[in-house]
Amino acid sequence: MRLRVASLPTLVVCAAGLAGLLVPATAPHAAVDAQAELAAALAAARKEAASKDSDRARPARGTALDRQVLSVGRGDTLMEMLTGASVPRDEATEAISALRDVYDPRKLKVGQRVTVLFEPRRGAPDRFVGLEFEPEVARSVSVARRGGETFQSAQVKKEVRRELVAAEAVIKSSLFEAGSAAGVPVSVMMAVIRTYSYEVDFQRDLQPGDRFEVLYERKVTEDGQVAGEGDVLYANLILSGDATPIYRHAVRDGRIDYYNRDGESIRRALLRTPIDGAKLTSGFGMRHHPILGYSKMHKGMDFGAPTGTPIYAAGNGVVEQAGGNGAYGNYVRIRHNTEVSTAYAHLSRFAKGLKRGARVEQGDVIGFVGSTGRSTGPHLHYEVLKAGHQVNPKAIDLPTGEKLAGRELQAFQQTVRNLDRAYREAKAGMQLARSHQPAGEDKGCSKGMIC
Numbered sequence: 001m002r003l004r005v006a007s008l009p010t011l012v013v014c015a016a017g018l019a020g021l022l023v024p025a026t027a028p029h030a031a032v033d034a035q036a037e038l039a040a041a042l043a044a045a046r047k048e049a050a051s052k053d054s055d056r057a058r059p060a061r062g063t064a065l066d067r068q069v070l071s072v073g074r075g076d077t078l079m080e081m082l083t084g085a086s087v088p089r090d091e092a093t094e095a096i097s098a099l100r101d102v103y104d105p106r107k108l109k110v111g112q113r114v115t116v117l118f119e120p121r122r123g124a125p126d127r128f129v130g131l132e133f134e135p136e137v138a139r140s141v142s143v144a145r146r147g148g149e150t151f152q153s154a155q156v157k158k159e160v161r162r163e164l165v166a167a168e169a170v171i172k173s174s175l176f177e178a179g180s181a182a183g184v185p186v187s188v189m190m191a192v193i194r195t196y197s198y199e200v201d202f203q204r205d206l207q208p209g210d211r212f213e214v215l216y217e218r219k220v221t222e223d224g225q226v227a228g229e230g231d232v233l234y235a236n237l238i239l240s241g242d243a244t245p246i247y248r249h250a251v252r253d254g255r256i257d258y259y260n261r262d263g264e265s266i267r268r269a270l271l272r273t274p275i276d277g278a279k280l281t282s283g284f285g286m287r288h289h290p291i292l293g294y295s296k297m298h299k300g301m302d303f304g305a306p307t308g309t310p311i312y313a314a315g316n317g318v319v320e321q322a323g324g325n326g327a328y329g330n331y332v333r334i335r336h337n338t339e340v341s342t343a344y345a346h347l348s349r350f351a352k353g354l355k356r357g358a359r360v361e362q363g364d365v366i367g368f369v370g371s372t373g374r375s376t377g378p379h380l381h382y383e384v385l386k387a388g389h390q391v392n393p394k395a396i397d398l399p400t401g402e403k404l405a406g407r408e409l410q411a412f413q414q415t416v417r418n419l420d421r422a423y424r425e426a427k428a429g430m431q432l433a434r435s436h437q438p439a440g441e442d443k444g445c446s447k448g449m450i451c
C-alpha cells in the first residue's frame with residue numbers, strides 16, 4: 001500500500017479539532033428508500049414462498065427460499081457460478097446486468113461468498129429469484145426479481161463511525177511482530193512501516209527494547225462490526241531512547257502528509273528502507289547471516305528478506321540499467337539526478353515492464369528479492385552511488401525541505417496538541433463518544449469525548 005498523498009481520504013484532522021473524526025464515514029444514501037423497498041420486496045418474496053411452501057417438508061432455514069452459498073474461486077466469473085448453480089443462462093445474464101448498476105461483477109474477490117436464492121416450486125425446477133453478497137463489511141449488494149420478472153439491484157451501505165485506537169509495544173524482534181503482538185492490524189503496521197521507511201533503516205536501526213506507539217482510526221458499523229482501519233494519525237518510534245514522533249496533518253490546500261514535531265515533512269528524496277519493511281528478517285541475533293551495513297569491504301546495505309519480497313524504487317528517477325550484471329546477479333540501477341543513483345542487486349525477477357529508460361516513482365515496485373549472482377541467501381543488496389561511486393546511504397540525507405511556517409505551522413501545532421491528547425486519552429482506554437453527529441455540528445463536549 002502506498003501512502004500517496006493524492007489517494008488519501010479527505011478526512012480533515014485540523015485546528016477544528018478531532019470531533020470530526022467521529023462522524024460517520026458513510027453518509028446515508030439518498031437512494032436508500034428505493035433500496036429499502038427492494039429489500040422489502042425480497043423479504044416479501046421469501047415470505048410468499050414460505051407460505052406456499054409450508055406444507056412441504058423442508059429443513060428449517062429461517063426462510064423457505066433455498067439459499068445456495070457459493071464461494072468465488074480463482075478465475076471464476078459470476079456467470080459461470082450462476083450457471084453452475086443451475087440458473088438458466090438468460091436469467092443469469094439479466095441478473096448480472098442488473099447487478100452492474102451497483103457493483104462491477106469483475107471486482108468479485110476470490111473467497112467472496114455469494115448467496116443465490118431460489119424459490120422452490122412443486123412439480124417444476126426451483127426458480128432463481130436473486131442473489132446477495134457483502135463485498136465489504138459495511139456494504140451489502142443484492143439482485144432480486146421484481147414484479148415477478150425483471151431483475152433489479154440494490155445496495156445498502158451501513159453507517160460507519162470512526163473510533164480512535166491507541167497501541168504501544170516494545171520491539172522484541174521486529175516492528176511488525178511487535179505490532180501484531182499488540183493487536184495492531186496488519187494494514188496499520190504496514191502503513192507505519194511504509195511511512196518510516198523514509199528515515200529508518202528497518203534492518204539496522206532497530207534494537208531489542210526499542211518501542212513504538214501508534215494512534216489510528218478504526219471503522220465500526222452500527223452493529224458493532226469492524227469494517228476496517230482508517231488512517232494512522234500519529235506514530236512514534238523510540239529508537240535507542242530517541243523519540244521520532246510523526247503526525248498526520250492536512251495543510252490548507254488539502255494535501256495530507258506526515259510531519260515531525262517541528263512541522264517538517266518526513267519525506268526524503270530517497271527511502272532508507274527500499275523494500276517492504278514488514279517482510280524483513282530480524283536484524284538482531286543473526287550471527288550466522290550477518291546483515292551487512294556499509295563498510296570499506298562492503299559498499300552497500302544488505303536487507304535480508306524472503307525471496308519474492310517487493311523492492312521499491314528509493315526515489316523518483318529513470319532506470320539506467322536492468323538486467324544481469326555478473327556477481328550482482330539481476331541488477332537495477334536508477335538515476336535520481338545528475339549526481340545520485342541507487343542500485344539493487346541479486347533480484348529474483350524484475351517488475352513487469354521495467355527496462356532501461358523507464359521512469360519510476362519513489363515506492364514503485366521495481367523487482368523482487370532473490371539470490372542471483374554471488375549471494376549466499378535471499379537478500380537485497382542496495383547501493384547509493386554519488387558521481388558513480390558507492391557511498392554510505394546514511395551520509396546521503398536528502399530531505400524534501402518542506403517545512404510548515406506561519407499560519408500553517410500554527411495549525412499544525414494545534415494538530416500536534418490534539419493528537420497527543422487523543423493518544424493519551426485513547427491509551428487510557430477512555431470510552432470514545434459514540435457519536436453520529438454530522439461534521440461541523442458541535443453539540444459540546446461531554447466526558448470521554450475528544451473535542
Ligand SMILES: [Zn+2]
Nearest residue numbers: 300301302381
Ligand atoms: Zn551486499
